[in-house]
Amino acid sequence: MITILDYGAGNLRSVQNTLEELGVAHKLASTPESLREADRILLPGVGHFGQMLRALDSLGVREALVERIRAGVPFLGICLGLQGLCHGSEEAEGVRGLGLFPETVRRFPPTSRVPQMGWNLLEPRTGSRLFEGLGPKPYVYFANSYYVPVTAHTAAACVYTETFTAVLESQNVCGVQFHPEKSGPVGLRIVRNWTRL
Numbered sequence: 001m002i003t004i005l006d007y008g009a010g011n012l013r014s015v016q017n018t019l020e021e022l023g024v025a026h027k028l029a030s031t032p033e034s035l036r037e038a039d040r041i042l043l044p045g046v047g048h049f050g051q052m053l054r055a056l057d058s059l060g061v062r063e064a065l066v067e068r069i070r071a072g073v074p075f076l077g078i079c080l081g082l083q084g085l086c087h088g089s090e091e092a093e094g095v096r097g098l099g100l101f102p103e104t105v106r107r108f109p110p111t112s113r114v115p116q117m118g119w120n121l122l123e124p125r126t127g128s129r130l131f132e133g134l135g136p137k138p139y140v141y142f143a144n145s146y147y148v149p150v151t152a153h154t155a156a157a158c159v160y161t162e163t164f165t166a167v168l169e170s171q172n173v174c175g176v177q178f179h180p181e182k183s184g185p186v187g188l189r190i191v192r193n194w195t196r197l
Contacts, residue, residue, distance in 0.1 A: 002026040002195065003038035007055040014181040015044045015078065018188065024195050025089035040195070041065070041073055045080025049105065049146070050092030052080050064096055072172045076194050082168060082175030083148060084108065091146050099155070100173065103173060105146045112161040114145040120178075121159050122166050128155035130174060130193050138186045140166075140178040147177065172197075 006012060006028040019026045026042075029035055043065075045052055056062045069075045077085055086097045089105035097105075108114050119139045124131055129178060131138070147164035150157055157178070158166035168175040174194055180187030 001038075002040045002042055003029045003034065003042060004028045005035065005056075005061065007052060007059060009044045009046055009052070009080075011044050011046045011078075011179070011181065012117055014179075015042065018181040018191055021067050022188065022192050022195065024192075030061070031169070032061050035061055035064040035068055038068060038073060041068060041075045043075070043077045043081035043084065045082070045084065046143075047080060048091060049080065049089040050095040051098070052084055053092070053095050053097060054083075055077055062098065062159055066100065069098075069100060069173060074194070074197055075174065076191075077173075077175040077178055078181070079144060079177060082165075082177050083146060085168070085173065087173055089146060101148075101151065101170075101196055101197075103149055103151055105148055106162075106164075107146050116142045116144055116160045118142065120160060120166075122156045122158055122178075124156045124167075126155050126169070128167060128169050129168065129197055130155065130176075130190050130195050133189055134186060140176075140180065140183040140186055140190075141183075142178045144177055148175075153178045190195060 156167035
């Protein structure tokens with residue numbers, strides 16, 4: 001059973017549709033108690049870094065979420081759900097991220113057209129478990145103005161004026177900057193691979 005953390009993100013329905021298409025059982029959760037019972041957690045994300053973290057705090061789920069991730073529960077963060085794993089973001093100075101990774105989320109340079117909106121090429125960097133059964137350079141759908149810099153845990157990079165983390169993978173933690181729920185068969189395969197980890 002996948003627990004989808006519902007903090008009010010706008011793409012919940014499309015994420016649920018993806019899981020339904022894959023035939024994967026799931027439920028919505030918005031309390032610390034429900035997270036502490038979760039076998040697997042998915043954090044979708046659209047919108048503003050500060051709004052998301054403040055929403056998690058207002059629901060009182062930050063501590064339970066971090067606790068479960070650190071306990072080894074499989075986790076997938078989508079778009080802003082990936083960025084929230086970091087220490088902080090230039091999008092919301094002074095707002096504390098979940099702090100599971102020390103990086104600061106950056107804004108694309110002023111010369112970039114933002115948001116990056118549309119299909120872009122993934123450049124896998126490791127033998128990521130999320131890419132099993134996919135070709136060497138899959139295309140996926142992005143919608144982002146901010147990005148996580150390349151780190152030791154970058155499983156796939158992407159280039160949009162800057163090279164940035166498109167997929168982060170570290171033990172039980174996975175994060176994708178793109179939207180698998182909008183990325184057709186490739187996105188479906190990536191989500192299916194995560195559900196089987």
